[in-house]
Amino acid sequence: MENVYGLLGFPVEHSLSPLMHNDAFVRLGIPARYHLFSVHPKQVSEAIAGVRALGIAGVNVTIPHKMAVIPFLDDIDDHARRIGAVNTIVNDNGRLVGYNTDGPGYVKALEEEMDVSLDGKRILLIGAGGGARGIYFSLLSTAAKRIDMTNRTVEKAEQLVREGGDGRSAYFSLAEAEARLDEYDIMINTTSVGMHPRVEAQPLSLERLQPGTIVSDIIYNPLETKWLKEAKARGARVQNGVGMLVYQGALAFEKWTGQWPDVNRMKQLVIEALRR
Ligand code: ATR
Numbered sequence: 427m428e429n430v431y432g433l434l435g436f437p438v439e440h441s442l443s444p445l446m447h448n449d450a451f452v453r454l455g456i457p458a459r460y461h462l463f464s465v466h467p468k469q470v471s472e473a474i475a476g477v478r479a480l481g482i483a484g485v486n487v488t489i490p491h492k493m494a495v496i497p498f499l500d501d502i503d504d505h506a507r508r509i510g511a512v513n514t515i516v517n518d519n520g521r522l523v524g525y526n527t528d529g530p531g532y533v534k535a536l537e538e539e540m541d542v543s544l545d546g547k548r549i550l551l552i553g554a555g556g557g558a559r560g561i562y563f564s565l566l567s568t569a570a571k572r573i574d575m576t577n578r579t580v581e582k583a584e585q586l587v588r589e590g591g592d593g594r595s596a597y598f599s600l601a602e603a604e605a606r607l608d609e610y611d612i613m614i615n616t617t618s619v620g621m622h623p624r625v626e627a628q629p630l631s632l633e634r635l636q637p638g639t640i641v642s643d644i645i646y647n648p649l650e651t652k653w654l655k656e657a658k659a660r661g662a663r664v665q666n667g668v669g670m671l672v673y674q675g676a677l678a679f680e681k682w683t684g685q686w687p688d689v690n691r692m693k694q695l696v697i698e699a700l701r702r
Contacts, residue, residue, distance in 0.1 A: 427457070428457045428458055428459055429456075429457065429458040429459075429483040430458070430459060430461065430480070430481075430482045430483060431447060431458060431459070431460045431461070431482070431483055431484045431485065431486075431682060432460055432461040432462060432463050432482065432485050432486070433460070433461075433462050433463060433485065433486045433487075433488060434463050434465045434470075434473055434485050434486070434487050434488070434491055434495070435462075435463075435464070435465065435487070435488035435489060435490075435491060436464055436465055436466060436467060436489075436490060436491070437464060438462040438463065438464050438488065439462065439464070441462060441488070442671065442695075442696050442699055442700075443460065443462075443486060443675055444460045444461065444462060445695050445696065445699055446672065446675045446676075446679075446687075446692040446695060446696060447460035447675065447679060448460050449691065449692070449695055450679055450687035450688065450691075450692065453687075453688065453691070454683070454685055454687065456683055456685070458483070458683075463485070465491060467490055467491070467494070470491055470494045470495055470498070471497075471498050473491075474495060474498040474499070474515075474522065475498075477515065477517060477522065478517070478520065478522065481517070482517060483517050483682060484514070484515060484516050484517055484678070484681070484682040485514075485515045486513055486514055486515075486675075486678055487512055487513050487514070487515060488513065492511040492512055492513055492526075492556070493510055493511050493512075495512050495515070495524065496510070496511075496512055496524060498522075499512065499515065499522045499523065499524045500521045500522050500523065501521065501522075501523045501524070502523070502524040502525075503523065503524065503525050503526075505525070505526055505529070505530070505563065505564070505567075506524050506525050506526040508563055508590075509526055509529065509559050509560050509563050510559075511526055511528075511556065511559070511560065512524035512525065512526055513525070513526050513527055513528050513674065513678070514526065514527050514677075514678040514681060516681050516682060525678075525681060526560055527673075527674040527675075527677035527678050527681070528557075528560040528561070528670070528674045529559075529560030529561045529562075529563055529564030529565075530564050530673075530674075530677055531670055531671075531672075531673035531674030531675070531676070531677050532560070532561045532564060532644065532669075532670040532673070532674070533561070533564045533565060533568065534673045534677070535665070535669030535670050535672070535673040536612075536614075536640075536642060536665065536669070538669075538673075538689075539665055539669045540640050540642075540663060540665055542612075542640060544565070544568040544569065544570045544612075545568070545569040545570070546569065546570070546571045547570045547571060547572075547611045547612055548570070548571050548572040548574075548609060548610045548611050548612070549565060549570050549572060549573045549574070549610065549611065549612045549613075549614065550574050550575075550576065550603060550607075550610040550612070550613045550614070551565070551573065551574070551575045551576070551614050551616060552575075552576055552577070552600075552603070552613065552614065552615045552616060552617060552629045552630055553577055553615065553616035553617035553629070554575060554577035554579070554582035554583040554585070554586050555582070555616070555617065557616040557617070557644055558575070558577075558586065558616040558617075559586065561614065561616055561644075562575065562586060562590060563590055566590055566591075566592060566594075570594065571594065572594055572595070572596075572610075573594050573595050574595055574596045574597065574598065574603075574610075575587055575595060575596075575597045575598070576597065576598045576599065576600055576602070576603035576630070577597075577600075577617075578600060578617075580597060580598070580599045583597035583598070584597045600629075600630060603630060604630055604631045604633065604634065605634065606634075607630075607632065607633070607634035607635050607636070607639075608634050608635075608636050610639060611639060611640065612639070612640040612641075612642065613630075613635075613639060613640070613641050613642065614642045614643075614644070615629045615630070615642070615643040615644065615645070615651075615653060616644050617629050618645070619653075620643065620645055620651035620652055620653050621645045621647060621651075622647045622648060625648055625651070625652060626652060627652075628651075628652055628653040628656070629653060630653075632653070632656050632657055632660055632662075635657060635660045635661075635662060636661075637660065637661025637662065638661060638662070638663065639657075639662045639663070640662065640663050640664075640665065641653075641654060641657035641658075641662040641663070641664050641665075642664070642665040642666075643664075643665070643666055643667055644667040644670050645666070645667045646666055646667035646668045646671055646696075646700060647700060649666055649668065649697065649700060649701075650664075650666060651666070654666060668693055668696055668697060668700075669693070671696060672689055672692045672693045672696060673689065675692065676689050676692065
């Protein structure tokens with residue numbers, strides 16, 4: 427019988443996840459299908475009960491349900507518990523277990539796409555919202571030397587560093603971070619600044635950027651933000667948000683099926699769809 431997978435979110439219509447997962451199921455000969463489930467915020471508990479009742483094999487969870495699903499699960503892994511958000515649920519013979527592959531997906535994409543080891547690296551995270559949280563806690567499990575944070579509302583960066591930090595993190599205002607840009611090997615924008623339709627906006631001035639720095643943006647619409655364009659022009663190595671999107675999906679796929687999909691093919695499909 428065909429296994430059913432899917433995405434719980436609101437809205438979900440524009441998700442690229444079915445494209446990635448359904449193609450990977452076909453290519454690996456796995457009898458399964460990934461569907462979109464638009465779940466109203468008032469019906470999260472019913473949706474999870476539905477996953478159980480219908481024997482749905484696994485789901486992704488997206489905005490605005492990543493926190494709301496937690497009370498209805500049987501178990502949640504340490505990383506997801508720590509960040510307080512679930513993006514992947516595995517139905518293990520009726521036991522629903524929550525994971526979060528966003529941060530781990532980001533880190534894996536960074537290491538593989540940029541062919542870099544994070545050991546000893548000095549990293550600056552821009553932003554302190556939901557996107558930053560998963561990435562920050564995942565970076566803390568690497569051997570990076572520094573994982574500093576800057577945010578428009580500096581108190582939010584301070585709070586996150588206090589909560590997770592292990593002595594490797596400082597927090598700065600945007601102006602302070604801009605003045606210290608030359609101290610970092612890797613810079614990551616986790617904010618929505620520069621995302622369609624406000625494509626002219628930039629999260630941080632790159633005046634003091636050193637050539638050779640890795641500049642990474644989790645935004646994938648547009649594929650290359652104005653910020654990444656400028657970083658590239660200043661001699662940086664740049665990465666867009668497609669990698670995180672694909673690798674969080676690939677890690678979920680692996681949890682569901684035990685198999686690692688062809689991430690380059692997933693990436694190609696996503697980029698083609700985004701260009702359309
Ligand atoms: P998400 O869950 O997508 O991360 P979020 O929790 O609302 O969304 O966080 C958005 C992040 O983008 C925050 O770091 C936010 O900064 P504040 O904490 O100061 O709000 C940042 N952000 C959004 N719009 C911004 C802007 N115009 N300038 C600077 N930072 C911005």
